[in-house]
Amino acid sequence: MSRARVKMVFRGGFVASLIVLAGCSQPAAAASPKVFEVGVITVKTSSVPVFSNLPGRTNAYLVSQVRARVDGIVLSREFTEGANVKAGQRLYKIDPAPYIAALNSAKATLARAQASLVAENAQVQRYKVLVEGNAISRQNYDNALAAQGQAVADVAAGKAMVERAEINLSYTDVVSPISGRIGLSEVTPGAYVQATGATLMTTVQQLDPMYVDLTQSSADGLKLRTDIQEGRLQTQGNDAAKVTLTLENGRQYKQVGKLQFSDVSFNQGTGSVTVRAVFPNPNGTLLPGMFVRARFEEGTNNGAMLIPQVGVTHDQSGRPIALIVGSDDKVSQAVLTTSGTRGTDWIVTSGLKPGDRVIVQGTDKTRPGAKVKTVPAQLNSTTADGTTPGADTRTSPSA
DSSP states (O other): OOHHHHHHHHHHHHHHHHHHHHHHTSOOOOOOOOOEEEEEEEOOEEEEEEEEEEEEEEEEEEEEEEEOSSOEEEEEEOSOTTOEEOTTOEEEEEOOHHHHHHHHHHHHHHHHHHHHHHHHHHHHHHHHHHHHTTSSOHHHHHHHHHHHHHHHHHHHHHHHHHHHHHHHHHTTEEEOSSSEEEOOOSOOTTOEEOTTTTOEEEEEEEEEEEEEEEEEEHHHHHHHHHHHHTTSEEOOOGGGOEEEEEOTTSOBOSSOEEEEEEOSSOBTTTTEEEEEEEEOOTTOOOOTTOEEEEEEEEEEEEEEEEEEGGGOEEOTTOOEEEEEEOTTSBEEEEEOEEEEEETTEEEEEESOOTTOEEEEEOGGGOOTTOBEEEEEOOOOOSOSSSOOTTOEEEEOOOO
16 A cells, blocks of 8 residues: 555544544533322312310219218118119118107107197187177287197197108118119118218219210310301301210220210319210210210311321421422422321311312422422222221320
């Protein structure tokens, strides 16, 4: 190969190398950010019943302490401890002998007064005729009338003494004032009881129906009243509110109760008010002093925004937050205010508005400021926690 041809080949290769190097020195085009697909739900308002879960304790519907009303020796006890008794059933017998004697004495006094009254009535009749004929002085007739009045008063006093003696004699039969379950006997046959000391003999409690006194925090009570006053919550009235119970063993009590009233006074020691409910207790399942949890409907929230719990997280301060997608398909973060749950949904009261798109699937794939592609979320509508679907549940701390 000639020297000229070699020179041309060398020059061509050098130029090609320069072209390749020049191409390599140009900056590479920036890669486009990946757009992830997320599942969203569109916020809308709906009406849901508002429920409260409150702790409480059971109390007897009626409690009667049976105490001695006369002095005496207890002759017998006529009941079985822990049994059910009827109103008017005799429980104890106190020695009646002193009271029988007192009654007989009162009857004798009454008979004497009645006999005296007969004599005085006859005397007045005789003196009336004599005074009209001026056979006796007017003073003698007036004395006869006074004696008659005294005899009438003695008869009335005698009747009162007899009645009192009969009442005291009846008190020797100690009877149950109410129907219910009787407790331990505080006295035994042979014991001396006193009316002046009001000796406690036993206690009877009516357990059907049964009261349940619930504890509601003052903050929850204030929020409830505020929601009603401002129209966010429609209440049906306490008298119609149905209440269900969960017992200490976790089982649901079969009977349904009714709310009676909410205490108007505030307990400064516990920071709470008392809500009372009454429950049927035909089988005696509920006993006084049992700890229970009650659930009752407060009313209806007509402006509830329901957000699935999977779409709500918490920031470092513990505030509930959610990711929403704007009209430009970019993600932003919203701080929420919630008021209880409805099944697997949070009840949101602020931080969102109807029409907002909230990310509930794929939240781990994106962050605020990123652009996303939205698709309708596929959620399981089954309530996971066993609560009634469509129910706003509020809870209060245990007492």
